[in-house]
Amino acid sequence: MxxxxxxxxxxxxxxxxxxxxxxxxxxxxxxxxxxxxxxxxxxxxxxxxxxxxxxxxxxxxxxxxxxxEAIVSQYWQLESQWDYLPEPGDPKAGLTKIGRDYACLLTRPGMAALFRIVIAESSRFPELGRMQGDLGRQVFLSGLHGYFAAEHDAGTLHIPDPDLAAGQFLGMIADQIFWPRLLLVDFDMDEPAMYHVVDEAVLTMLARYRPEPSLRS
The missing domain is CATH 1.10.10.60 (Homeodomain-like)
Structure with a gap:
């Protein structure tokens, strides 16, 4: 039975x-x-x-x-969960991981098309823009703010304005990797080129926000 x-x-x-x-x-x-x-x-x-x-x-x-809203959340969900941020102490490695995670999300299939919908429809449906901002880039900005604050407290970077620095870092990556993809349907960038953009953004941030000599002594 x-x-x-x-x-x-x-x-x-x-x-x-x-x-x-x-x-x-x-x-x-x-x-x-x-x-x-x-x-x-x-x-x-x-x-x-x-x-x-x-x-x-x-x-x-x-x-x-x-x-x-559920679709936007799904698009911005990291496969390697954004729940954990790199530990402070090695800003080059930490920023490289964060930057590559962000680049991989921006180049996810359909992401540019989703942005085009938001841009095209936002005048009639302003809530779409708020969703894209609150559920997407804002998650990275908030996480990066916390990471920069931790590096600042550890003395490995000198970042008095973490919000500004977070926007600068993500902006450098999106400017080269995402916005051309949004505007040019035939735009393509392979992974080595994408990671090179991230690496250069990391080096720029390290040069700009290196601790002042008096803070390192």
């Missing part, structure tokens, strides 16, 4: 189905937003492409804005 599935097994199955449906919705939503734009995409279209009922979709994402 086949044993009855346990409560834990049932819970695991239902959780897996729930996650699979959510993934299908995000995949369908991403495809439609990129193909049709934000304004011309409806939740009904997303449900149809995802193969779920509209009730299921509305239960998870009651508005189109909520769905877009």
């Amino acid at each position: 086949t044993p009855e599935p346990s409560a834990a097994t049932n819970a695991s199955y239902h959780q897996r189905v729930k996650e699979e449906k959510r993934a299908a919705i995000l995949t369908a939503g991403t495809r439609l937003f990129l193909e049709c734009g934000y304004d011309r995409t409806s939740l009904a279209q997303v449900a149809k492409q995802a193969g779920v009922s509209t009730a299921t979709l509305f239960k998870r994402f009651p508005t189109k804005s909520a769905l877009f």
Whole structure:
């Protein structure tokens, strides 16, 4: 006689189905937003492409804005979790890791197209710009602020304004790696060239924010 599935097994199955449906919705939503734009995409279209009922979709994402927010969050999610920052003490190694993580996210397939949607639709849907800022670059700015503050306290860098320094560092990387990609659809940069941009940005930051002699003695 086949044993009855346990409560834990049932819970695991239902959780897996729930996650699979959510993934299908995000995949369908991403495809439609990129193909049709934000304004011309409806939740009904997303449900149809995802193969779920509209009730299921509305239960998870009651508005189109909520769905877009989830997609933006997914795009900006680091595979090597941003939850940990390099320990202070070796700013060259720390900034290299942070810079490469940022560069890899900016060049993720579809990221430039997502930005184009935000730029095109932000006059009518200003919340899209806020999402992209709050859920994306702002995460790196906040983390980098904390990292720079830690290096400053350790005496390995002299950074009296961590917010300004964070913007400078990320800006140097995005200017060479991302903005040409956003504006020129045929722009491409291989990984060695991308990492070279990061390395030069790191060297620039180290030269600008090296500790003053009086602070190192």
